[in-house]
Amino acid sequence: MSLSGRERRILAEIERALERDDPELAKRVAAINRIEAGGDLPPQPYGDRLRMWALAHVWVLFWMAALVIVLLLLAVLTT
Known part of the structure; x- marks a missing residue:
């Protein structure tokens, strides 16, 4: 089930607010999303x-x- 256009806009607003308010947490969330999507693992x-x-x-x-x-x-x- 995909998100509607309105839901995607709301999520984008939430992401921008997170990046603005807590950039370190935003980086961690982005890394988790890459791992779950099958992307590269973070460097160890x-x-x-x-x-x-x-x-x-x-x-x-x-x-x-x-x-x-x-x-x-x-x-x-x-x-």
Whole structure:
């Protein structure tokens, strides 16, 4: 169901008033509308850095666990 011309004009007035009164909120609403419409996601400045940080920590934990296993095997085999 589409909006009538009058309803579109009222919505446009509301949007202009929002942009004038609270530009930050207007930007957030516009971003939400783009996401819901299937548009681009907003940039995530820490996303890639956080992902690499987590991956590095997983690898460190993996190698530490492997080292502990090897040391335990050596301790058992040498006794």
